[in-house]
Amino acid sequence: MSWERQINLKTPAELKTMREAGRINATVLAAVKERLQPGVATTELNAAAEEVLKSHGCFSPFKGYGRPPFPASITVCINDEMVHGIPHPKRKLKEGDIVSIDCGTVYEGFVGDSAFTAGVGEISPEAAKLLEVTEGALYAGIANMRKGKRTGDVSAAIQNFVESCGFHVTREYTGHGVGRQMHEGPQVPNVGMTGTGTLLRPGMTIALEPMVLIGTHETRVLPDKWTVVSADGSLTAHFEHTIAVTEGEPLILTVL
Ligand code: MG
Numbered sequence: 412m413s414w415e416r417q418i419n420l421k422t423p424a425e426l427k428t429m430r431e432a433g434r435i436n437a438t439v440l441a442a443v444k445e446r447l448q449p450g451v452a453t454t455e456l457n458a459a460a461e462e463v464l465k466s467h468g469c470f471s472p473f474k475g476y477g478r479p480p481f482p483a484s485i486t487v488c489i490n491d492e493m494v495h496g497i498p499h500p501k502r503k504l505k506e507g508d509i510v511s512i513d514c515g516t517v518y519e520g521f522v523g524d525s526a527f528t529a530g531v532g533e534i535s536p537e538a539a540k541l542l543e544v545t546e547g548a549l550y551a552g553i554a555n556m557r558k559g560k561r562t563g564d565v566s567a568a569i570q571n572f573v574e575s576c577g578f579h580v581t582r583e584y585t586g587h588g589v590g591r592q593m594h595e596g597p598q599v600p601n602v603g604m605t606g607t608g609t610l611l612r613p614g615m616t617i618a619l620e621p622m623v624l625i626g627t628h629e630t631r632v633l634p635d636k637w638t639v640v641s642a643d644g645s646l647t648a649h650f651e652h653t654i655a656v657t658e659g660e661p662l663i664l665t666v667l
């Protein structure tokens with residue numbers, strides 16, 4: 412069975428473990444965020460993440476993932492790079508860059524998955540708006556992560572939020588269920604129609620991750636076979652949280 416179809420409802424005990432995985436992932440991201448300064452190499456950011464993971468006895472499911480195996484514990488994307496950027500010692504942050512960091516944490520067999528985008532020093536008003544819209548889209552999606560809603564309601568909320576702000580949202584890259592595996596069902600695209608898709612039920616844990624582009628929604632993959640960039644070179648941003656559907660309010664697992 413392909414990962415999109417395998418939905419695993421979590422027990423309360425499993426949700427507690429996932430909350431801890433999410434908390435540790437948030438700690439990792441906070442440590443990396445502190446280091447977003449001009450002159451810092453993207454591999455230094457990866458090293459900082461690995462230090463925090465190790466101090467909690469955890470590791471990232473990113474390392475060794477896929478073909479060719481992803482070589483780092485975090486992905487680092489600068490400006491037009493949208494997702495899956497590979498850290499490199501020669502790639503250094505510059506004043507005015509926007510940087511997306513995505514990390515996963517495996518804790519007691521369960522995965523926490525989250526990402527953020529932030530500026531290095533002073534950024535342009537357009538870049539600042541892009542960050543605000545992308546994070547806003549994530550929370551518009553989270554507000555729909557309720558028992559009785561459908562994945563299409565979440566997708567539509569993300570798409571409508573982004574497009575009403577004049578930006579574009581990716582078609583090819585989606586949110587996903589998460590648990591013992593980094594990718595489980597249901598798949599949650601960043602575009603969709605209300606009233607369609609999988610019914611949300613308590614115990615579902617889903618990583619929502621809007622990826623927003625200023626120019627068009629089109630992307631391409633660089634020859635390294637990982638880094639996804641905007642096709643037109645325009646700025647992109649990415650925010651992600653892992654969220655549990657409950658009997659009541661959505662529960663964000665990947666916060667401190
Ligand atoms: Mg992620």
Ligand code: MG
Nearest residue numbers: 524618620651
């Ligand atoms: Mg994810």
